[in-house]
Amino acid sequence: MPVLNVHGATVSYGGRAVVRGADLAVAPGEAVALMGANGSGKSTLIKAVAGLVPLAGGTIELFGTPRKRFRDWKRVGYVPQRTGAASGVPSTAAEVVSQGRLAHRLIGLPARRADREAVARSLAEVGLADHAHCSVDTLSGGQQQRVLIARALATDPDLLIMDEPTVGVDAETQAALAEVVAARIDAGCAVLLVTHELGPLTDRLDRAVVLADGRVVHDGAPPRPVGEHADPGHEHVHPHPSPHPLPKLDGAAPRISFGNAGGGTDADTWDGR
Amino acid sequence: MNLEQVFGYFEYEFMQRALISALVVGLCAPAVGVFLVQKRLALIGDGLGHIALTGVAIGFLTGAAPLWTTLAVTVAASVVMELLRSHSKTSGDVALAMMFYGGIAGGVYLTGIASDKGVANLQQYLFGSLLTAGWSEVWTIVVGGAVVAALMLVLRPWLTAICADEQYARVSGLPVGALNLLLLVTTAVTVSVSMRAVGLLLVSALLVIPVVTVQQFTRSFKATMFAAMGAGLLIAGTGVLASAAKDVPPGSTIVLIGVAVFVATALLAAVVGRLRRTRRGHLPPEGEPLEVELPAKA
Ligand SMILES: Nc1ncnc2c1ncn2[C@@H]1O[C@H](COP(=O)(O)OP(=O)(O)OP(=O)(O)O)[C@@H](O)[C@H]1O
Numbered sequence: 001m002p003v004l005n006v007h008g009a010t011v012s013y014g015g016r017a018v019v020r021g022a023d024l025a026v027a028p029g030e031a032v033a034l035m036g037a038n039g040s041g042k043s044t045l046i047k048a049v050a051g052l053v054p055l056a057g058g059t060i061e062l063f064g065t066p067r068k069r070f071r072d073w074k075r076v077g078y079v080p081q082r083t084g085a086a087s088g089v090p091s092t093a094a095e096v097v098s099q100g101r102l103a104h105r106l107i108g109l110p111a112r113r114a115d116r117e118a119v120a121r122s123l124a125e126v127g128l129a130d131h132a133h134c135s136v137d138t139l140s141g142g143q144q145q146r147v148l149i150a151r152a153l154a155t156d157p158d159l160l161i162m163d164e165p166t167v168g169v170d171a172e173t174q175a176a177l178a179e180v181v182a183a184r185i186d187a188g189c190a191v192l193l194v195t196h197e198l199g200p201l202t203d204r205l206d207r208a209v210v211l212a213d214g215r216v217v218h219d220g221a222p223p224r225p226v227g228e229h230a231d232p233g234h235e236h237v238h239p240h241p242s243p244h245p246l247p248k249l250d251g252a253a254p255r256i257s258f259g260n261a262g263g264g265t266d267a268d269t270w271d272g273r
Numbered sequence: 274m275n276l277e278q279v280f281g282y283f284e285y286e287f288m289q290r291a292l293i294s295a296l297v298v299g300l301c302a303p304a305v306g307v308f309l310v311q312k313r314l315a316l317i318g319d320g321l322g323h324i325a326l327t328g329v330a331i332g333f334l335t336g337a338a339p340l341w342t343t344l345a346v347t348v349a350a351s352v353v354m355e356l357l358r359s360h361s362k363t364s365g366d367v368a369l370a371m372m373f374y375g376g377i378a379g380g381v382y383l384t385g386i387a388s389d390k391g392v393a394n395l396q397q398y399l400f401g402s403l404l405t406a407g408w409s410e411v412w413t414i415v416v417g418g419a420v421v422a423a424l425m426l427v428l429r430p431w432l433t434a435i436c437a438d439e440q441y442a443r444v445s446g447l448p449v450g451a452l453n454l455l456l457l458v459t460t461a462v463t464v465s466v467s468m469r470a471v472g473l474l475l476v477s478a479l480l481v482i483p484v485v486t487v488q489q490f491t492r493s494f495k496a497t498m499f500a501a502m503g504a505g506l507l508i509a510g511t512g513v514l515a516s517a518a519k520d521v522p523p524g525s526t527i528v529l530i531g532v533a534v535f536v537a538t539a540l541l542a543a544v545v546g547r548l549r550r551t552r553r554g555h556l557p558p559e560g561e562p563l564e565v566e567l568p569a570k571a
Pocket residue numbers: 013014018036037038039040041042043044045081265268269270271272
């Protein structure tokens with residue numbers, strides 16, 4: 001039984017269909033990338049899965065239960081796209097991450113030991129253990145992004161949905177996060193990852209689904225990086241003596257082009273928040 | 274005028290009543306306000322205060338106790354507001370604007386009909402009249418305040434979650450709609466119950482000022498909440514003492530003291546921030562690894 005099964009999903013914003021009849025299945029312990037150009041509907045599809053936007057057609061099943069009747073949200077971890085962790089009143093990183101445990105807690109009851117341990121562990125996993133008691137709005141953008149990843153990890157999910165989680169995260173931390181996520185995959189957690197780049201996180205992918213203009217145009221082997229990074233002997237060791245005379249950003253893996261099938265829009269869009 | 278004289282006022286029961294109600298409101302209003310500030314709805318208390326005018330006027334018209342009609346009207350308004358916000362395209366500030374206009378107009382219109390009761394009467398509620406409250410009203414404030422504060426303290430993690438990131442809270446399976454409604458209804462109760470103390474037009478000051486004052490110095494939500502409750506208590510207490518000394522209305526004194534404290538601390542925070550520039554609250558970035566590979570030295 002797949003942990004996520006999307007069948008013929010259609011989502012429209014004000015009459016304009018931005019996801020059209022998309023099919024997507026994720027098996028337990030499988031890591032799937034969702035790729036596509038800006039505005040191709042990746043975030044929208046993910047929001048439909050998370051129940052944040054209504055479906056205009058098709059079905060979505062989470063752990064075999066239709067999404068409308070699905071209540072077991074503690075099995076799902078979610079990292080939204082570019083929201084930032086800051087809000088109107090200062091909150092510490094630990095406070096933000098502990099939101100990830102609320103799905104496990106009965107409303108009105110205090111946090112248990114397991115909750116506190118999960119928060120500390122996931123902050124350590126993203127390398128922010130020392131910043132647990134810092135106010136998130138004093139953290140850098142990349143650090144805030146890591147706080148949001150830690151929040152999703154703290155849920156101890158069986159399905160981890162991440163929408164461009166590593167935008168603004170440095171190469172070293174991306175590699176460390178990739179290890180954390182790989183460990184979760186080994187432990188049986190399924191991953192659905194929206195990404196534009198093939199970086200360390202994508203080394204463990206089983207499959208890639210490519211959207212163009214709201215339709216699935218590819219579902220199969222993930223695109224392989226070409227060049228130096230494709231070399232199996234290539235290792236991410238920092239700092240290593242560079243063969244190049246000039247500094248070269250690591251993690252700047254080659255971009256793949258998706259070829260807009262439907263002549264879709266290439267307008268770069270921000271989500272409505 | 275000396276301190277002894279000020280404390281002498283508290284021989285009088287009406288001063289005791291005023292002090293107790295002001296302290297309770299000062300303690301409990303920021304407990305609600307901290308969530309409103311986080312939700313960027315700092316003006317909602319003011320909006321409900323305007324709506325409450327209509328409630329007070331209905332009380333005049335029907336002869337029912339204004340406290341209960343106000344409660345009914347503000348709770349109804351907050352339910353409508355939440356429904357509008359979640360089920361239609363009406364944005365928060367548009368709904369707020371409607372509350373301001375509609376509330377004032379309703380209040381003035383209805384008091385016009387019940388004109389024999391006089392506008393002076395309405396003024397009591399607009400600007401507060403702590404000194405004329407009876408013991409039964411004081412107990413209503415104490416009980417209402419205790420319920421509100423207890424709810425907010427127990428539900429803090431859940432309310433923080435819906436106020437900070439509503440979409441994420443939804444994906445965590447939290448009852449977002451119910452919690453939003455609870456927060457608005459609690460605000461309505463706070464406004465209605467505390468109108469005797471600081472007045473309808475000033476109540477939202479006690480929701481907001483203590484929170485924005487202390488959050489300049491705090492790093493965590495929990496600390497902000499407790500410190501704001503403490504600050505509210507102090508501001509309200511000082512306000513009542515000062516108003517007794519000067520024989521002026523307590524509501525406006527409390528709010529003026531709050532504003533003064535905010536301005537003073539904002540200046541202080543700027544100075545402290547400058548001094549502390551070098552000692553940040555968290556580790557300096559030198560702990561982070563180098564992002565680029567430096568060219569090997571030839
Ligand atoms: N809240 C919204 N209201 C109306 N239209 C929207 C909204 N959010 C997104 N859209 C539209 O839906 C389309 C798909 O947006 P979506 O955010 O899913 O793209 P994406 O694939 O995630 O792109 P990116 O790579 O930039 O994140 C875009 O054309 C955008 O204009």
